[in-house]
Amino acid sequence: MATTGFWPVKGRLKDVIDYAENPDKTIDRKYVDADLFRTLQYAENAEKTDQRMYVTALNCPLETACRSMMETKRRFGKLKGNVAYHGYQSFHPGELTPETCHEIGIETARRMWPDYEVVVTTHLNTDSLHNHFIVNSVSFKTGEKFQNKIRDHVRLREVSDELCLNYELSVLNKSKIYQSEKGAYWVRKSGKLTHRDILKQDVEECLAYVFRMEDFLQRLRQKGYTIVRGDSYDHISVKAPDWSRAVRLDNIGYPIERVQTVLRDHLYDNHFLIVYNSHLPPKRRPLPLLSLERQLDYNITHAKETGTVLLDLVFYLVLRLLGLTQDEEARRQNIQPLSPSMRMEVAKLDQLIEEQKLLTGKGIRSVQELSSFQSKTERQIKSLEAERQQFRNQLRRPKSPELTEEYKQKIAAATEELKPLRKALVVAKRIEDRWERLLGLLEAEHDLESRELQRERSRER
Numbered sequence: 072m073a074t075t076g077f078w079p080v081k082g083r084l085k086d087v088i089d090y091a092e093n094p095d096k097t098i099d100r101k102y103v104d105a106d107l108f109r110t111l112q113y114a115e116n117a118e119k120t121d122q123r124m125y126v127t128a129l130n131c132p133l134e135t136a137c138r139s140m141m142e143t144k145r146r147f148g149k150l151k152g153n154v155a156y157h158g159y160q161s162f163h164p165g166e167l168t169p170e171t172c173h174e175i176g177i178e179t180a181r182r183m184w185p186d187y188e189v190v191v192t193t194h195l196n197t198d199s200l201h202n203h204f205i206v207n208s209v210s211f212k213t214g215e216k217f218q219n220k221i222r223d224h225v226r227l228r229e230v231s232d233e234l235c236l237n238y239e240l241s242v243l244n245k246s247k248i249y250q251s252e253k254g255a256y257w258v259r260k261s262g263k264l265t266h267r268d269i270l271k272q273d274v275e276e277c278l279a280y281v282f283r284m285e286d287f288l289q290r291l292r293q294k295g296y297t298i299v300r301g302d303s304y305d306h307i308s309v310k311a312p313d314w315s316r317a318v319r320l321d322n323i324g325y326p327i328e329r330v331q332t333v334l335r336d337h338l339y340d341n342h343f344l345i346v347y348n349s350h351l352p353p354k355r356r357p358l359p360l361l362s363l364e365r366q367l368d369y370n371i372t373h374a375k376e377t378g379t380v381l382l383d384l385v386f387y388l389v390l391r392l393l394g395l396t397q398d399e400e401a402r403r404q405n406i407q408p409l410s411p412s413m414r415m416e417v418a419k420l421d422q423l424i425e426e427q428k429l430l431t432g433k434g435i436r437s438v439q440e441l442s443s444f445q446s447k448t449e450r451q452i453k454s455l456e457a458e459r460q461q462f463r464n465q466l467r468r469p470k471s472p473e474l475t476e477e478y479k480q481k482i483a484a485a486t487e488e489l490k491p492l493r494k495a496l497v498v499a500k501r502i503e504d505r506w507e508r509l510l511g512l513l514e515a516e517h518d519l520e521s522r523e524l525q526r527e528r529s530r531e532r
Contacts, residue, residue, distance in 0.1 A: 073175075073231045073240070074324065077158030077204065078268075079219060125173040125193035129180055130211060136190050140207040143188065147214030155208055156217060160231055161201035164329060166240050169193055169200060175234050176202030182230045186212040199329070266314060269411045270296075271323050278330065282337035287330065295409035295519055311411040312515050357406040358520040359395055360513065363388055371513045381436050382506055386427040389509050392516070393417050409519040413512050422501060429498045441502060448496045452489060459485035 131139035144150045160176055167175075173193040179202070180189045188207040193200065208217050217223075232242040277290035288298050288307075296309040299317045306327055310317035321327065337343040364370055369384060392408045395401040396417055408414055416423070435441050462482045466475065 073163075073235050073242070074161045075159065075227045075231045076224065077156050077206070077227065079153040079208070080155045080157055125169055125195070127173070127177055127191045129177070129184075129189040129191065130186075131188040133190070136188065136205075140188050140209075143207055143211045144209050147209055149209045149214065149216060152216065153208045153219070156204075156206040156219065158204035158206065158227065159201055160204070160227075161199050161324065163241060164199050164332065167200065167238065169195055171238060172200040172202060175231075175238060176204070178234055179227070179230050180204055180206075183227055184217075186210040187217065199324070266311065266411060266415065267318060267323050269415055270309065270311075270318055271325075273411065274320060274323070274325050278325075278333050282334050282343070284331070284334060287334065293409070293523070294407070295411055312519070313410075313412050358524055359392060359406055359408070360388065360516050361520045361524065363391060364517070371510070371517050380438060380506075380510065382438065382441060382502065383427070383430040383436055385506055385509050385513065386423060386430060386502075388513055389413075389416065390420075390423055390427055393420055393423070408516055409523065410512060410516050413516055416509075416512065425498055426502045426505070429495060430502070433495075438506070441499060445496065445499050445503070448492055448499065452492050452496065455485050455489050455492070459489075 126133065128136045140155065144154075160179060162172060173191070176191045176193055180191050184204075184206050187210055190205040192203045194203060206217065209215070210217070235242045273291065273294050273296070277287055277294070281287045281290060291298060291309055296311055297317075299308040299310060306319055306321055307325075307330070308317040308319045320330070360371070367384065369381070371385075371388065373379075392413060393416060395406050396408065396414050398406075401407065429435070433444055435444055459482055462478045462485070466478050466482075470478075
């Protein structure tokens, strides 16, 4: 049986992340959109695709897929919004070979997205062979943007099931699109990931570099999860600090039998031992928030107690932590926020950047200063609107063509002056609504890192 799904890739990360140099020398850097390139880079990860043996491009050259997708967007003038769609198709362990898996993936992409540029990769790094699809958001034929309707998700499942039956593979009896996954669909449609999506990514990453159960569980703990399991290892459940309840790994596709099979296969795989030795966990796990607090001489947990919540620092710290989630070197060294909820904030990165720019640009540091800025901006908007209305009233009366043109220009100037003020007010209100949640996330992250530091010191003693 094959499970399927896809979600949009949104936003641009260039404002906060210093990206590594492009390793693909065939792609001109000036044509590369950061999000699109990094998504393609993930899908084509050589460690997962056996040195690019199972990577195919449809409707574009593989060597310049990213540039081709960006040129399509530019040709039709559609560079904003979703830059691509990232899909997956995962098969039951032991049902098919990598070659067959890749064949099904290519045919699925051909039927599902015939008018779009697609990169199809087959990943071999887990017990369940699975395909990834990177689909341009703009059609190279019509210039229309992919609409991402719920029927498209149903159609992907139908195409996948039809091909599975053709290859005599098992299929799911009932699509989860109509059950619990329907709610997740709307979350993914907005460019965000559900907490189960984050957990699934973390489980896959942890499994990739271990061959013992305790090492696997320890890596999950290092990512901020509490482990809940039965005495007989009949299942494993995990819970993040702000989750209302634990999630069983078998409910997201990782039953205990699958985990044990992956660990056992790793134990006897010489290639895995090479990968394992290159990804050994550091002796002491880097704790980025505590390090940043020391540099800034600011303790986030004392902010409310002392009444000195510095809004610009709150947003700065969150952006720094989110930047680590997108940095390959930081991921390799396990320098990541511990809280899964903090990592989920990356979906709002564009807004957070905009909010941080307002705080620093206007010199707003405290909640009181934010409130004062909002009141001042509202007064400016009200005054400009009243002034513009006066000009509009004057236009209703008979007057010379010269005076009519003068009033029109004054109305246009007032309108242009209003635009940045209204935008700034919207951003300021978002900050007002968001800052307490971000402070809570930082406090939870501080607590997790402090406990991790205590454990490390205990082990050293």
